[in-house]
Amino acid sequence: MSAQRLLDRERVRELFDLRGAYLSILGGEYRDDPYPAWHRLRAEAAVHPGVVHQLTGFDGDAFFHGLPYPDRPHFSAFSFEACDAAYRDPDVFASSPEPVDLTAGEPSALNSMLSMGGAQHRRYRTLVQPSFVPAKAQWWIRNWIDETVNLLIDGFVDDGRAELNVDFCAAIPVLTITGSFGVPVERALDIRQALHNPAEVIDIIRPIVDARRESPQDDLISVLVQAELKEEDGTTHRLSDAEIHSFALLLLTAGSGTTWKQMGITLAALLERPDVLRAVRDDRELVKAAVEESVRWNGTDPMFSRWVLRDVELCGVEIPEGAVVHLCIGAANRDPARWERPDEYDISRALKPTLAFGGGPHICLGMHVARAEMTVAINALLDRLPNLRLDPDEEPPRIIGMYERGATAIPVVFG
Numbered sequence: 001m002s003a004q005r006l007l008d009r010e011r012v013r014e015l016f017d018l019r020g021a022y023l024s025i026l027g028g029e030y031r032d033d034p035y036p037a038w039h040r041l042r043a044e045a046a047v048h049p050g051v052v053h054q055l056t057g058f059d060g061d062a063f064f065h066g067l068p069y070p071d072r073p074h075f076s077a078f079s080f081e082a083c084d085a086a087y088r089d090p091d092v093f094a095s096s097p098e099p100v101d102l103t104a105g106e107p108s109a110l111n112s113m114l115s116m117g118g119a120q121h122r123r124y125r126t127l128v129q130p131s132f133v134p135a136k137a138q139w140w141i142r143n144w145i146d147e148t149v150n151l152l153i154d155g156f157v158d159d160g161r162a163e164l165n166v167d168f169c170a171a172i173p174v175l176t177i178t179g180s181f182g183v184p185v186e187r188a189l190d191i192r193q194a195l196h197n198p199a200e201v202i203d204i205i206r207p208i209v210d211a212r213r214e215s216p217q218d219d220l221i222s223v224l225v226q227a228e229l230k231e232e233d234g235t236t237h238r239l240s241d242a243e244i245h246s247f248a249l250l251l252l253t254a255g256s257g258t259t260w261k262q263m264g265i266t267l268a269a270l271l272e273r274p275d276v277l278r279a280v281r282d283d284r285e286l287v288k289a290a291v292e293e294s295v296r297w298n299g300t301d302p303m304f305s306r307w308v309l310r311d312v313e314l315c316g317v318e319i320p321e322g323a324v325v326h327l328c329i330g331a332a333n334r335d336p337a338r339w340e341r342p343d344e345y346d347i348s349r350a351l352k353p354t355l356a357f358g359g360g361p362h363i364c365l366g367m368h369v370a371r372a373e374m375t376v377a378i379n380a381l382l383d384r385l386p387n388l389r390l391d392p393d394e395e396p397p398r399i400i401g402m403y404e405r406g407a408t409a410i411p412v413v414f415g
C-alpha cells in the first residue's frame with residue numbers, strides 16, 4: 001500500500017495548513033509581504049528595540065522561541081552583519097537563558113541540544129553530526145527519501161492534477177524523519193499531531209528504543225541508542241531514555257515542519273517563473289541553485305532568538321545583559337549590502353553563504369538532509385510529470401505567515 005494511501009489527506013491538511021488554528025500562534029494569519037518593512041527597518045538601523053512582528057506592523061499574536069518575555073528588554077536585528085555577528089559570538093548571544101539539565105524537567109524539543117551552550121552542546125551534537133554530513137545524504141536518500149517521494153507521486157500521477165503543498169511537500173519530511181526513527185508510516189501523523197504533547201511522542205518512541213537496544217538496525221534511532229556520551233570528567237556512558245527522547249523530540253520537530261514549507265516555497269517560485277522552470281528541467285545541475293536561492297530569498301523560518309549573557313554592543317546599539325535579541329535572518333538574507341537586487345529570485349547568482357540555516361555552533365544540523373529532500377523531490381516531479389505547470393483555474397500560491405512562512409497551496413496540472 002502506498003504511503004499516500006496510508007496518510008489520511010484530510011488529517012494532513014488539518015495538520016499542515018498554515019492558515020489553520022494550529023499555527024496561528026506563530027503568526028500564521030499574517031498575510032502581507034514583510035520584506036518591504038524589513039528593508040525600511042534595516043535602512044533606519046541594523047538593530048532596533050522591539051520584537052520582529054510588531055516592528056513589521058503585525059499586531060496579531062505571534063509566539064516563538066524567545067517570545068514573549070515581558071520582563072526582558074527585546075531587540076531585533078535586521079542586517080546581515082548584525083545577525084552574523086551575533087551567531088559568531090555564542091558565549092554572549094546564547095541559545096537559552098540558563099544551562100540545560102536533561103535530568104531535570106520533561107524532555108522537549110527545547111529542553112535539548114538546541115538550548116545548550118559551549119562544551120555541553122558540542123558533546124551532544126558530536127553524537128549525531130556524523131549522520132548528517134553531506135557524505136551521508138545518499139544514506140538518507142536510499143533509505144527513506146527516494147521511496148517516499150516516488151510513492152507520493154504514484155498517488156496522483158494518473159490524476160493529471162495535484163495540490164503539491166500538502167499532498168506532496170508536507171508528507172516527505174515527516175515520513176523521512178519518522179522513518180529514520182523506525183516509526184511506521186501509519187503512525188507518522190500521530191507523531192506530527194502529538195508534537196505539542198511530548199509524552200505522547202515518547203509513548204510511540206519508547207518501544208522502538210527498547211527494540212533497537214536489543215537489536216540495532218541501519219537507522220538514526222539505532223545511532224542514538226548506541227551513542228557514547230563523553231562526560232566532562234572523561235567518563236562515557238550510553239544515552240539515557242531522557243537524553244534519547246530529547247533528541248527525538250528535537251529532530252522530529254525541526255525536521256518535519258521546516259523542509260515541507262521550504263520545498264513548497266521553492267516549487268512555487270519555479271512554477272511562477274515558467275522560463276526558470278524550463279531551464280531547471282533541461283539542466284538538472286540547476287536544481288541545487290534553485291534550492292539555495294529559495295532559502296535565501298524566502299526562508300521558511302525568518303527569525304531565531306538569542307539571550308544576551310553580558311552587556312554588549314551590536315552594530316552600534318548597546319544591549320544590556322538579560323535582553324533577548326531576535327535575529328531576523330529573513331531580512332539579513334536580503335540585505336542589499338550583500339546581494340544585488342535582493343528581492344529577485346535569481347538562480348543564476350554566484351553562491352554566497354546565507355543565514356537561512358542559521359550560523360555558529362547551532363547551524364542547522366539537518367541542512368544537508370533538507371537539501372537532499374528538496375533536490376530529490378524536485379527532480380522526481382520533473383522526471384515523472386511532463387508539462388508540469390500551475391493550474392490556471394485555481395488561485396496561485398501565496399507565501400503567508402510570520403515566523404513560519406510557507407505557501408497557501410500549490411495547485412498544478414500536468415500531462
Ligand code: HEM
Binds near residue numbers: 256262299300
Ligand atoms: C529547509 C529546511 C530547514 C531550515 C530552513 C532549517 C533552519 C534551521 C535554523 C535557522 C537553525 C538554527 C536555529 C538557531 O539559530 O537557533 C536550525 C537548527 C536545527 N535544525 Fe534545521 N532547518 C531545516 C531543516 C532541518 C531538518 C530536515 C532537520 C533534521 C533532520 C533539522 C534539524 C535541526 C536541528 C537539530 C537544529 C538545532 C541544531 C543545534 O542546536 O545544534 N533542520 N535549523
